[in-house]
Every structure is written in structure tokens, then in C-alpha cells.
Amino acid sequence: MTSLLSSAAMVAVAQPVFAAAQVTAVQISPTARGATLVLRTNGSDRPQVFSVNRGRTWTADLINTQLAMPGGRFQQANPAPGISMVTVAPLDRTSVRVTVTSSGSAVAGQVTRNQGAILFSMTAAPAKATKVAPGKKPVTTAAKPSNTSLRRTQAGNTLPPLPAPSFQAPLPTVQPQTAPAAQSPFSSPQPLAQLPPASATPPGQFNPSTNPAQSPLPAFQGGAPLVPNPQIKVDGAAYQPPPAVPPFAPNLLPRAIAPPVGDIAVGQVDATSGSIDLGTNERVPRLVLRDASAREALSLLARSVGLNIAYAPPQPLSTVQTSTLQVQDNGGPKITLDIENEPVQNVFNYILQVTGLEANRVGRTIFVSPRLPDTARSLITRTLRLNQATAAGASAYLSSVGASTLRSVDVVRIEEVGTGTNRRFVETRDTEIRPLEAKEGTAPLLLRGLSIATDDRLNSITLVGPPRKVEIATSLLTQLDARRRQVAINVRVIDIDLIAFNRVGASFSFGVNDSQFVNTGGIGLLNFGRQTPSFNGLSSTLNTGSTIGAAPAIFGGSISSNALGFSRDFLLQLQAAVTTGNAKILTDPTLVVQEGQQAQVQLAQEVITNIRQQVTATQNSTQITVEVEKAPAGLTLPVRVEKIDDNGFISFTINPEITRPDQTVNISFTNQGQTVTNPITLLAKRIVNSGLVRVRDGQTLLLSGIIQDEDRATVTKIPILGDIPILGALFRRTEKQQQRREVIVLVTPRILDDTNSSAFGYGYTPSREVQRIIDAGQR
Structure with a gap:
């Protein structure tokens, strides 16, 4: 066990020998836009730094460098707003990695070298601040550092001690204080550090004031501030202005996405040249x-x-x-x-x-x-009658790949003959045979030596040349003579008429002795005596025993005697009528359109929109010419099919136009001293231009927004009485009519199957009347 420990100690002592530089101290200082990380290094060689930005994480690798710090790594959480973690740890035996993690958007870093130190300037978008309860300390996950300064492993350097790194940047609180008259409003409780000259920095020491982000502000030259150093608090906590957001453009898409590509029909032709058959296997x-x-x-x-x-x-x-x-x-x-x-x-x-x-x-x-x-030469002749392609287009196509075409061109020449008064122009027409062929170049011309002649009447093309080249040209024309597809387009035009008719009025009658008063929908009648004058269809005898009748459906015009039933009792009738409309289909045609062609549906009637009168006066007579301009009023629906591809997509344009008479205007002309009045009709148009749209076979395209709104209000009242506030509603009638008309176009295209295996009919079911006519024609 002792030997193992001694060997481990030997390895630990010998390890710093392999690295040219050592990181002896780490210091983090928050800035206005992020934080500044300073690594103190020892060694004669400058370490190599490689940085990589990976979204919210920024890493920097120091090559040929070792980390010589207590605990073997450094880690600090929330050192500055927008930065959640800073870690300095060894990557391997001779590499150190610096990892900066952002709590918001992407983080960016910049590396600056100085004598005996490496400066990392980190910028990140701030994250949402976390509110810390008073009296609680923030949670730290880093190793506990020294309270005085960071240790150094090399005793030869005389670097000044660094303060212990804090694990969360404290929020500065500005205390109000009284400043002298000459004090700047930008001053802080502590004086700003002054930049020493370049020669004042001793070699081997790092001057943090050389960072451009921490340069001092110029001195304020004005007078005393009105409110010096005010204290700003938000929700009871000191307010700190958020740092500026770095100018990083967000990624709109995770990556570039190309539009979908369908299947492509491919046709291949063997273009190898012919060979001579020697008839031997030698x-x-x-x-x-x-x-x-x-x-x-x-x-x-x-x-x-x-x-x-x-x-x-x-x-x-x-x-x-x-x-x-x-x-x-x-x-x-x-x-x-x-x-x-x-x-x-x-x-x-x-x-x-x-x-x-x-x-x-x-x-x-x-x-x-x-x-x-x-x-x-071995030459053959082959004549092809084309079905879909034109002979001129096919010959031009073959000429582009090397064939030679002789075209018949009509040439018109205009020559001037004679001079002076005998000068005239003579037109002559000649027919010339002009060759059409591709010029020789680096591109291969497969049909070089093939002659082509065309006939426009029969739409035929004749090929003259070697058998192999005639065979290649025939294969190319077979692929070129493809049918143009057709599409059956069902167009349904729906006119939605929304009518809201509101009518509110009051009708009542009463009588006093021989006098009667009747109010029917804002129309009042006052009669004195038992007899009424006999005019406007009124009877001379009044019916006083009946009550008031129902209000007329349409007010206005002469008053019927049936509406003049009087009663000595006060009766009130409140009538409200609302009329609503529905939708109807204007047209529902099915158009069969070929690719590249246009079809049109028109349901209209011609109206006179303008009248022009031209008067030509001469010495003996005056000639008057009247021109009448007409325009269709109704529905016009043109449909143009641009392209039908091989994947079942139809590209077309549709431009519905709704025209209706708006109003009639009279135009007066003077003819031989008499004034003639002619009415013309002004048209109101509603047009929708869809542009080029692409839909799949069987899909329905909905075009809406062709809307027309009309609001009308009619008020009928008894003079003076109808203007009385509140009670005046009993003596007037109000009619409000709101009309909203919208045209909706539904377009459903279906590609027709033109192959020989397709059915003759396309699901058409005739009506009873049409079936009767069909049966009668087959007898």
C-alpha cells in the first residue's frame, strides 16, 4: 500500500512537467453584457486556444496546458445575468477545457491574450431573473474556494492576490447621498479606475482595465443633478437595468427544406453508332x-x-x-x-x-x-405521320441534335419603283428553301448526316439517312409525340344572399266625442266630425265599432279605408318583421379543357353602358353619328389550364367576374334643336384573379371573398310628434334593410383517362328527361 501511494505521488509530481503552461488562478467579473473570465498562467510558452460555439454552450480548449488549482477543477453557478454556469476542468493530461453555459439564447466568447493571463469575454442574452428570498443565500455547486485568495502552485511569480470568486453576481444597490455641485450624475460611490499608460503595466502582470468593455466614462461637465443618485426599487428589490442583447439573428428554420419533388418520367434511347459486320469470329x-x-x-x-x-x-x-x-x-x-x-x-x-x-x-x-x-452509302427513307406534335416542331427538335432540315419559307420583298409622281411600291413573294441545322461544336450531334423533310398538310415528317440514325430519330419522335392530357373541371358558382329586414313601428287609434285620431306605421290621420271628406278612396262613413287592423305589409302610397277602423279605446300594436334569404347555385357546368387551352362560361345579358354622339358639320349639311357601347352583365368565368404533370397535379388560372346593373343614368343630346334623353346603365363589378394555382387531381379549390354589402335605413314619422324623445317612437316607423351578397366559386378538376383501357363514359348519370331523349334517338 505504501508503494502504491508513493508511486501515485511520484506521478502527481511528475505530471506538470509534460505541460508547457499551467493555470494557477481563475477570476470571474460580471460586465454589462455578460462576464469576463481571467485565467492566470505560468510557463514560458503561450497555450493554444480553440473555441467552439454550440448554441447555448460555448467551449474553449487550451492545448498543452494543465490546471493546477485546489480540487482539480473550478465551477461557479450564475456568475452574471444570462450565464448559468462556468466550468474550468482538465480535458486530459495536457489539455484544459473552459465551458460556459447560457440560461437564455446563444452565448458568444472572445479570447484575448496578455502577459501571464488569458482573458475570455463572454456575452449572452439574459434569462428570466430568479427572485431570491431575503436572508437566504444562493445555492452553490462549485468547490469551496479560499476566503482570502486563490492559491498559486509556483512560488516564483509575484502576482497580486485575487479575491475569492462569488457564485452569484450581487445586484448593486444605489444609496441616495448628497453630492456637491460639481459632482457628475454618472458618478458611483467608488471612483472609477483610471487607465495607466501602456508602459505603466509591469511585465508579467495583467491589467484588467485594458478591456474595452470596462473603459471609464468621460467626466460630466455640467452642474449638480436635481435628484442625485436616486434609489430605484421594483417589487421591493433593487432594480438593475438588463444588459444589451447581443446582435444574434435567430434561426428561422432548423435547416433548409427544399420543396417536394415528384416522380419524373424517364425515356432512354440507345445512341450507339452502327458497326460493320464482317461475318467472322476470328x-x-x-x-x-x-x-x-x-x-x-x-x-x-x-x-x-x-x-x-x-x-x-x-x-x-x-x-x-x-x-x-x-x-x-x-x-x-x-x-x-x-x-x-x-x-x-x-x-x-x-x-x-x-x-x-x-x-x-x-x-x-x-x-x-x-x-x-x-x-x-446505305440509306433508307422513313415517313412518320405525327399525332400530337407538329411537323415543324418535330423537325426543329431533331435539328437541335444534328439533323439537317430543309424548310420552305415565303419571302416578301417590297421594292420602290419610279420617282416623283410615278413613285410606287411593288410587292413580290418568293419561296426559298433554307437549311436548318446545328453548328459544329464540342457537344455531340447524334444525327449528323440525317436529312429531314416536312409536310404541313399531312403533318408528316420524312427521314433520310443511315438505318441506325433513322432508328434513333424514330425513337426520339415516339417520345415527343405524347398526348396532351385533358381535364374535366367542374365549376360551381354559389350566390349567397343574406337579407336582414327589420321593421319596427307603432300603430294605434283613439277618439274623443266626434274627433278621431289614427296612427298607422308613422302615418297619422286626424278627423273632426262624424263625416270624412270623400277623396283618395276614403269612405264618408267611419266605422267606429271595430278595432285597428294589422299594419300593411308595405307602407306608403294611398291609405286604404280598411286601415281606418277607429276605436274609443287606446290600442297599441308593435310589429317587427325579419326576412332572411338563402343560397342558390348560379351555374354548375363541367368543362373539358386540354392542357394549354382556355375555356369560358358566360351567363350574361348585354346592356347599354355608354352612348357616343359625333357631329360632323359641313357647308351644306350636318352629319350626326351615334355609337352605342354594350357590355355583358352577369357571370363570366374563364378557366385556363397551364400544365398537367405526370404526378396528377393540375396548374390552372381562374378569374371569375360578376357584373350587375348598379344604376341608370340619363344622357341628354341635342338633335336639330330638340333634346333627346337616352338612359344608360352603370355596372358594378366583382372580380377575383386567382393567379396560377396548383391542385391535385380531385381536390376542390374554394374561391371566396366576392362580397357586396348594402345597408339601408328608412324612417317614416309624423311631423313634430315623431321627434319627441322616447314617446316619439309611437309616432314613427323605422325600416332597416341589410343585404349581403357573396359569391363562392368551387372548382374541382379531374384528369381524364385517355388510354385504350379507360371506360367510354366517366361516371355520367343522365337525368330522366335526358335518358328519354337518348332512348328515343336509339329507336
């Missing part, structure tokens, strides 16, 4: 050629299998790809081969491919040339 055991003529190499291989070679040199006017060829007299391009155990047929085609020579076998003879004449 192999080349070993063949080595250095800068040999391609013609000689082809002749050697052809003779080895019993075939002949006919070589034609390039013609002066031919178009030859000479960028990679080395032409020497009539021997063709040079080639170098080093081949072993390869079929003769493959080697023969390899030479043709790398030299760019054209070859065609006829019988036992192979024709070879940089550009074979048409009589020596």
Missing part, C-alpha cells in the same frame, strides 16, 4: 502498329477474314471533320494500335470510330472514305 492474337495508315490497317484486317477494301480519298469540296484527323496524301489518318486477343470485327470497327471514317459493306467489299458518296 481473333487477333497480337497486333502492334505505330503511326500506321488507317487505310493499311483496315486492309490488313479485311484481308485476314477474306474481305476487300475500297478506299476513296477525301474530296476537295467535301465537309470533313479534320479537327482530329491527320491526313497524309491518300493514306488516310494515322493510327497507333496495341491489341491482343480481340475479335477482328471489333478491331475493324474501333479503327472506324476513332478515325471518323465512314464504311459500308456491299457483298464482300467494304467501301471506306472520310465522306462516302450517296451512291455508296
Whole structure:
């Protein structure tokens, strides 16, 4: 046991030898925006510091450094607002890690080196302050430090002692005191530290005043403050202004999220070039050629299998790809081969491919040339009638991959003939045949050597060229001639009419001797005597034995005699009527629209919206021209289908427009001294522009917000009596009508199945009348 302890002690003593620097003391000072951590170090070498910010945790690793402190680590909780924990602990035998944890948002740190010390400036957003009960001490989790100063392990340094680290930054309490007239309002009970000159700091010591965050404020030059050093308390505790929030932008999303991508239809075409079939399985055991003529190499291989070679040199006017060829007299391009155990047929085609020579076998003879004449080439002709694609578009597509197209273009020329008064312009129309082909470049042109002719009347395209290239062009046109999809769009337009009609009025009658008074819905009648004048349909004899009747449904106009029943008793009738409306479907059509086309539904009636009169006066006569402008009033619903993709999504635009007559205005014109009045109609429009929207097959798009509100109030009263406060309600009638009309558009697209396996009908169920007509037509 003794030996074990002695060995452990030896290891503990020998451990500091491996590190170039040692951390001997730690000091934490709170600042306005966070805290400052100072590490005192010993050693000749400066330790390397690597810092990493991980959200709410900031770590710094000191390489080639050891922690020489009592307890082997340092830990302090809540050293400053916004920082919950600061830990300094050894990472391994030669590394020390500083960990700062924030209680709020992200924490940032900055490292500054000084003579014999390392300064860490930490900034963090403050967390919600925790209220500490009076008389209780904050809970600490760090090791208990010394009460006087932190110990040092090296006796050679003469650093001043550091105060014991506090485990929670105390809240400063400003006590009111009387200041002299020259005292600054920014002064504190303790004087601010003055910055000494740079040369005043002894070597080997750290001056904390060099931190820019703790620089003193300039002296105040004004007079005495009105209230010097006031004490501010919030909920009985001293108030401390919150530190400034560091300028960190929050992460809006945890990471970038790309929009979804659907499946893509892929079609592949074998674009390999054709080969010459030698009709043999012979192999080349070993063949080595250095800068040999391609013609000689082809002749050697052809003779080895019993075939002949006919070589034609390039013609002066031919178009030859000479960028990679080395032409020497009539021997063709040079080639170098080093081949072993390869079929003769493959080697023969390899030479043709790398030299760019054209070859065609006829019988036992192979024709070879940089550009074979048409009589020596193997050419075929194929005519295709396109179903969906246009011939012009298909020819332009094939020309982009190397084919040559001859187009017929009508050219219009306008020439000036003659001079002076005989000057005129003559128009001539000519037909020109213009070639359309891609220019040679670095991109591969698969259909080079293929000729194309088009016929717009039959929408056909003719391919002329080698069999392999005609086959490639046919495969490309098969993929290009796909059908455009169609969609059946059900558009349902619902007009919701919400009418709120409130009518409140009072009706009563009474009589005194031969005088009677009747009030019916704000219309009063006073009669003296037993007889009434016979006018406006009133009877001369009054019925005094009946009570008052019900108020008329619509007030106004002449008074019926049935409403004038008098009674000597005071009767009161209060009537209130509320009329509500409902919704109705204006139209419910189903439109079949092809991709890229537009359909429109219009339920409208033309009205005259404007009248123009133009008067043209001459010496002998005056001509009057009247123009009438008309516009549709009703529902107009255009639908345009932009795209139907392979994943069942439909992109379309829909712009419903509701137009109704608003009011009628009379326009007066003077015609031959007479004034003619013509009415015109002003229209009120409600338009919704959806823009380009995308929905899935069978989903319903709801367009709302086409709202029209009308509020009307009509008051009918007896003069003077109807204006009396409170009691005046008995002599007047109030009608309030609120009308709210909203148009809702429901759009449901469904992609039609155009394949041969689809059913003829699409779930259509005819009505009884339509079924009767269908049955009658089949008889």
C-alpha cells in the first residue's frame, strides 16, 4: 500500500512537467453584457486556444496546458445575468477545457491574450431573473474556494492576490447621498479606475482595465443633478437595468427544406453508332502498329477474314471533320494500335470510330472514305405521320441534335419603283428553301448526316439517312409525340344572399266625442266630425265599432279605408318583421379543357353602358353619328389550364367576374334643336384573379371573398310628434334593410383517362328527361 501511494505521488509530481503552461488562478467579473473570465498562467510558452460555439454552450480548449488549482477543477453557478454556469476542468493530461453555459439564447466568447493571463469575454442574452428570498443565500455547486485568495502552485511569480470568486453576481444597490455641485450624475460611490499608460503595466502582470468593455466614462461637465443618485426599487428589490442583447439573428428554420419533388418520367434511347459486320469470329492474337495508315490497317484486317477494301480519298469540296484527323496524301489518318486477343470485327470497327471514317459493306467489299458518296452509302427513307406534335416542331427538335432540315419559307420583298409622281411600291413573294441545322461544336450531334423533310398538310415528317440514325430519330419522335392530357373541371358558382329586414313601428287609434285620431306605421290621420271628406278612396262613413287592423305589409302610397277602423279605446300594436334569404347555385357546368387551352362560361345579358354622339358639320349639311357601347352583365368565368404533370397535379388560372346593373343614368343630346334623353346603365363589378394555382387531381379549390354589402335605413314619422324623445317612437316607423351578397366559386378538376383501357363514359348519370331523349334517338 505504501508503494502504491508513493508511486501515485511520484506521478502527481511528475505530471506538470509534460505541460508547457499551467493555470494557477481563475477570476470571474460580471460586465454589462455578460462576464469576463481571467485565467492566470505560468510557463514560458503561450497555450493554444480553440473555441467552439454550440448554441447555448460555448467551449474553449487550451492545448498543452494543465490546471493546477485546489480540487482539480473550478465551477461557479450564475456568475452574471444570462450565464448559468462556468466550468474550468482538465480535458486530459495536457489539455484544459473552459465551458460556459447560457440560461437564455446563444452565448458568444472572445479570447484575448496578455502577459501571464488569458482573458475570455463572454456575452449572452439574459434569462428570466430568479427572485431570491431575503436572508437566504444562493445555492452553490462549485468547490469551496479560499476566503482570502486563490492559491498559486509556483512560488516564483509575484502576482497580486485575487479575491475569492462569488457564485452569484450581487445586484448593486444605489444609496441616495448628497453630492456637491460639481459632482457628475454618472458618478458611483467608488471612483472609477483610471487607465495607466501602456508602459505603466509591469511585465508579467495583467491589467484588467485594458478591456474595452470596462473603459471609464468621460467626466460630466455640467452642474449638480436635481435628484442625485436616486434609489430605484421594483417589487421591493433593487432594480438593475438588463444588459444589451447581443446582435444574434435567430434561426428561422432548423435547416433548409427544399420543396417536394415528384416522380419524373424517364425515356432512354440507345445512341450507339452502327458497326460493320464482317461475318467472322476470328481473333487477333497480337497486333502492334505505330503511326500506321488507317487505310493499311483496315486492309490488313479485311484481308485476314477474306474481305476487300475500297478506299476513296477525301474530296476537295467535301465537309470533313479534320479537327482530329491527320491526313497524309491518300493514306488516310494515322493510327497507333496495341491489341491482343480481340475479335477482328471489333478491331475493324474501333479503327472506324476513332478515325471518323465512314464504311459500308456491299457483298464482300467494304467501301471506306472520310465522306462516302450517296451512291455508296446505305440509306433508307422513313415517313412518320405525327399525332400530337407538329411537323415543324418535330423537325426543329431533331435539328437541335444534328439533323439537317430543309424548310420552305415565303419571302416578301417590297421594292420602290419610279420617282416623283410615278413613285410606287411593288410587292413580290418568293419561296426559298433554307437549311436548318446545328453548328459544329464540342457537344455531340447524334444525327449528323440525317436529312429531314416536312409536310404541313399531312403533318408528316420524312427521314433520310443511315438505318441506325433513322432508328434513333424514330425513337426520339415516339417520345415527343405524347398526348396532351385533358381535364374535366367542374365549376360551381354559389350566390349567397343574406337579407336582414327589420321593421319596427307603432300603430294605434283613439277618439274623443266626434274627433278621431289614427296612427298607422308613422302615418297619422286626424278627423273632426262624424263625416270624412270623400277623396283618395276614403269612405264618408267611419266605422267606429271595430278595432285597428294589422299594419300593411308595405307602407306608403294611398291609405286604404280598411286601415281606418277607429276605436274609443287606446290600442297599441308593435310589429317587427325579419326576412332572411338563402343560397342558390348560379351555374354548375363541367368543362373539358386540354392542357394549354382556355375555356369560358358566360351567363350574361348585354346592356347599354355608354352612348357616343359625333357631329360632323359641313357647308351644306350636318352629319350626326351615334355609337352605342354594350357590355355583358352577369357571370363570366374563364378557366385556363397551364400544365398537367405526370404526378396528377393540375396548374390552372381562374378569374371569375360578376357584373350587375348598379344604376341608370340619363344622357341628354341635342338633335336639330330638340333634346333627346337616352338612359344608360352603370355596372358594378366583382372580380377575383386567382393567379396560377396548383391542385391535385380531385381536390376542390374554394374561391371566396366576392362580397357586396348594402345597408339601408328608412324612417317614416309624423311631423313634430315623431321627434319627441322616447314617446316619439309611437309616432314613427323605422325600416332597416341589410343585404349581403357573396359569391363562392368551387372548382374541382379531374384528369381524364385517355388510354385504350379507360371506360367510354366517366361516371355520367343522365337525368330522366335526358335518358328519354337518348332512348328515343336509339329507336
